Amino acid sequence: xxxxxxxxxxRSGFPGRGLAKGLAVTLRTMTxxxxxxxYPEAQPELPPRSRGVIALLEENCTVCMLxxxxxxxxxIYIDSHKETLPAAEPGARARTRNVLDRFAIDFSLCxxxxxxVEVCPFDALFWSPEFEYAEEDIxxxxxxxxxxxxxxxxxxxxxxxxxxxxxxxxIAAARKAADKAAAAQAAAAQAASAGEPAGPDRxxxxxx
Amino acid sequence: xxxxxxxxxxxxxxxxxxxxxxLVIGQSEHKVMAHMQGRxxxxxxxxxxxxxxLVADGVKFAQKEDIVPAGxxxxxxxxxxxxxxxxxxxVLIAIPVGPHGFVGAGVDAGIFFVLAVMGVGVLxxxxxxxxxxxKYSLLGAVRSAAQLLAYELPMLLAAASVAMAAGTVSLPGIxxxxxxxxIPWQIIGAFVFFTAGLAELQRPPFDMPVADSEIIFGAYTxxxxxxxxxxxxxxxxxxxxxxxxxxxxxxxxWHGPFASGLGWLWTLFKTxxxxxxxxxxxxxxxxxxxxxxQKFAWLGLIPLALLQxxxxxxxxxxxx
Numbered sequence: 001x002x003x004x005x006x007x008x009x010x011r012s013g014f015p016g017r018g019l020a021k022g023l024a025v026t027l028r029t030m031t032x033x034x035x036x037x038x039y040p041e042a043q044p045e046l047p048p049r050s051r052g053v054i055a056l057l058e059e060n061c062t063v064c065m066l067x068x069x070x071x072x073x074x075x076i077y078i079d080s081h082k083e084t085l086p087a088a089e090p091g092a093r094a095r096t097r098n099v100l101d102r103f104a105i106d107f108s109l110c111x112x113x114x115x116x117v118e119v120c121p122f123d124a125l126f127w128s129p130e131f132e133y134a135e136e137d138i139x140x141x142x143x144x145x146x147x148x149x150x151x152x153x154x155x156x157x158x159x160x161x162x163x164x165x166x167x168x169x170x171i172a173a174a175r176k177a178a179d180k181a182a183a184a185q186a187a188a189a190q191a192a193s194a195g196e197p198a199g200p201d202r203x204x205x206x207x208x
Numbered sequence: 209x210x211x212x213x214x215x216x217x218x219x220x221x222x223x224x225x226x227x228x229x230x231l232v233i234g235q236s237e238h239k240v241m242a243h244m245q246g247r248x249x250x251x252x253x254x255x256x257x258x259x260x261x262l263v264a265d266g267v268k269f270a271q272k273e274d275i276v277p278a279g280x281x282x283x284x285x286x287x288x289x290x291x292x293x294x295x296x297x298x299v300l301i302a303i304p305v306g307p308h309g310f311v312g313a314g315v316d317a318g319i320f321f322v323l324a325v326m327g328v329g330v331l332x333x334x335x336x337x338x339x340x341x342x343k344y345s346l347l348g349a350v351r352s353a354a355q356l357l358a359y360e361l362p363m364l365l366a367a368a369s370v371a372m373a374a375g376t377v378s379l380p381g382i383x384x385x386x387x388x389x390x391i392p393w394q395i396i397g398a399f400v401f402f403t404a405g406l407a408e409l410q411r412p413p414f415d416m417p418v419a420d421s422e423i424i425f426g427a428y429t430x431x432x433x434x435x436x437x438x439x440x441x442x443x444x445x446x447x448x449x450x451x452x453x454x455x456x457x458x459x460x461x462w463h464g465p466f467a468s469g470l471g472w473l474w475t476l477f478k479t480x481x482x483x484x485x486x487x488x489x490x491x492x493x494x495x496x497x498x499x500x501x502q503k504f505a506w507l508g509l510i511p512l513a514l515l516q517x518x519x520x521x522x523x524x525x526x527x528x
Contacts, residue, residue: 022492026244036248 048159050129051112055151056103060124063098067116067125075109076116077102077142105148107133108141126155218313222301230444231262233480237444237487238262244491265437272433279341280430288339289431289438292332295325296445303452304380306462306471311380318379319367322453323360329446330356330408333417336439337427348426351417351498355407358505359414363404365513366397369520370457383461391459393523397516398458400509402482405450407505409443411486413493416501451482 037044046052063080079102085095117125128151135141161168167175238261242249254260276282299322304311315321330352337349371377373394374385391398407414410426418426428439455461455478462471496504 019493023488026488026492029246030240030243032246034243034246034248036246038248038251 046129046131048129048156049127050131051114051127052129052131052154053107053127053133053151054105054110054114054117054148055126055128055155056105056145056148057124057126057152058100058103058145058149060122061100061103062122062124063100064121066119066121070115070119072113072115073106073109073111075106077104077106100145103145103148104142106142108138126152128152128154129156130154215313219301222297226297226300226445226448227441229448230441233447233483233487234262234440234444235259236480236484237490240484240487241491244488269437270434274433274435275430277341277430281339281341284335284339285430286435288332288336288427289435289442290332291335292329293438293442293445295327295329295332296442296449298325299449299453300445302379303449303456304383304461305475307383307468310462310472314380315378317377318381319371319377319457322379323364323367326408326446326449327356327360329442332439332442333410333427336431340427340430342430344423344425345427345429347423348417348429351423352410352427354498355410355414355417355501358502359404359407359509362400362505362509362513363408365510365517366401366404367457369397369513369516370394372517372520372524379456383456383463386460386463388460388463394458394516394520396512396519398454400513400516401457402450402454402485404505404509405454406486406489407501409446409450411443411447412490413496414501415495416498419495447483447486448479451479451486454482455479 063078065078068074068076068078078100080098080100082096083099085097087094114127117127130151133141133143166172239249239257250258250261252258253264276285301313302311302315302318302322304314333352334349337345337347337352340346370382373390374382376382376385410417418428423429428436431439452475455475459478459482460474461478462475464471464474
C-alpha cells in the first residue's frame with residue numbers, strides 16, 4: 001500500500017478503520033495462549049548446544065594446559081605435578097605422567113566463548129546446558145574440579161548429524177577399510193570357486 | 209428508627225460495594241491487559257492465578273511511610289485523596305441496581321446529583337497537585353482542570369438527551385421509561401457520555417494529566433502509601449461509577465430477561481462489560497496529546513452531543 005499524503009482516511013475504507021484494527025489486534029491476542037514461560041515452575045527447553053556451563057571430564061585431561069593458555073580471560077586455573085611410573089617391563093625406561101591437582105574455572109570472569117572446549121585435544125571439556133549456578137558472593141563463582149566433574153552428568157549426547165552432512169572422518173576411514181576387506185574376501189571366494197587356474201596368476205590378490 | 213437503621217444498612221452496602229467491585233475491576237485489568245499483551249499477569253499472590261494481587265498491594269501500601277513533602281500545604285495535601293474518593297461513594301448510593309426500588313437512595317434529581325458530585329472528584333487531583341509544591345504535580349493538576357472543563361460539557365449534554373427522552377431526571381424514573389429501541393436512538397449520546405467519562409477519569413487514552421513519561425505521575429507524584437492507594441482506588445471506583453451510569457442511562461440498567469428477579473445481575477453484567485471496554489481501550493490506544501485532547505472534546509464530542517440532542521428532540525416530538 002502506497003503512503004498517501006492526505007492521511008489515513010483516503011487509504012482506508014471507512015474512517016476509524018485504524019482504531020478498529022487496534023482493538024481487533026488486542027482482542028485477538030487475548031484469545032491466544034500467552035507466550036510467557038513460568039520459569040521457576042517450568043524449566044526452559046534449551047537448544048542442544050546451549051552454553052550454560054563448562055563441564056570437565058577430568059579422566060580425559062592430560063594437563064596439556066592448552067585451555068588455560070587459550071582462554072582470553074585467563075579464568076582457568078590448573079595445578080599439577082609429575083608422577084613417575086615404574087617401568088612396565090624389565091629393562092624399559094620409567095615413564096612420567098602429569099597428575100591433575102586443581103582444575104578450576106572462575107565463572108565470574110568466563111565470557112562463555114567456548115575456546116577452551118574447542119581447543120581441548122582430548123575431549124575433556126564440554127558445554128552443559130545447566131545454568132542455575134548463581135551465587136551470593138562473586139568469589140563463590142570459582143568452581144573447582146569436583147563441581148565441574150558433576151556437571152558432566154548434565155552434558156547431553158551430541159546432536160545427530162544433518163541428513164545431508166558428510167560422514168565423520170573416523171567412520172569414513174573405518175567404512176573404507178571394512179569395504180576393502182569385504183571386497184578382498186569376495187574376490188578370494190570367487191577365485192576359489194572359479195577353479196585353480198585363476199589363483200596362481202594373481203598371487204597378491206586379497207591378502208593386502 | 210427503622211428508617212435510620214435502613215439508611216445505615218444502605219450506606220454500609222454502598223461502602224462494601226465501593227471497596228470490593230473496584231478491586232474486581234482492578235484485578236481484571238491486571239489479567240485482561242496482560243493477556244492482551246501476550247503475558248500472564250500476576251500469578252503468585254493467593255495461589256490461584258494471582259487472585260489476591262490487589263490485596264497484597266493494599267497490604268504493601270498500608271505498610272509504607274506516609275510522607276508529606278516539607279514545602280507542601282499539609283492540610284490540603286492530606287485531605288485530597290478523600291476528596292477524590294468520596295464523591296464516587298456518594299454517586300454509587302444514587303445508582304439504581306434493580307427494579308422495585310433497589311437503590312441506595314432514590315434521589316429525585318438523580319442525573320443532576322450524580323453529574324455534579326462526579327465533577328467534585330476531579331477537585332481531589334487539583335488539590336493534590338496544588339498542595340504538593342512540585343512543578344510536575346502542578347502541571348498534572350492544571351491538565352486535569354483543563355480536561356474537566358472540556359469534557360464536562362459533552363457529558364452533560366449527552367445526559368440531558370436521556371433526560372429529555374425519558375421526561376424525568378430521576379435515575380429510577382429513566383429506567384422505568386426505558387424501551388429497547390432507546391439503545392439505537394441514544395447510541396451517539398452513549399458514545400459521547402462514555403468517552404467524556406473516560407476523559408474525566410483520566411483513563412488512557414485520555415491520561416494526559418498523569419502522563420508518566422512526561423510529568424512522572426501528575427498530581428499524584430508526591431503521594432506514597434495509603435493515600436496513594438486511595439487515589440488508585442478512586443480511579444477504579446470512577447470506572448465502576450462511570451460504567452454503571454452508562455449502563456443505567458443508555459443500556460437499560462436492570463432491563464433484560466427475568467428482570468424482576470435478576471435485574472441486579474443485569475446491571476452488574478452490563479457494568480462489567482463496559483469496564484472491560486475501558487480496559488480494552490487502555491491497552492489498544494496510545495495517549496492523546498494535550499491539543500488533540502482539547503480538539504477532540506470541542507470539535508468532536510460537543511457537536512456529536514448537540515446532534516444527539518436534536519435527534520432526541522425530533523423523535524420525541526414525532527412519537528408524542
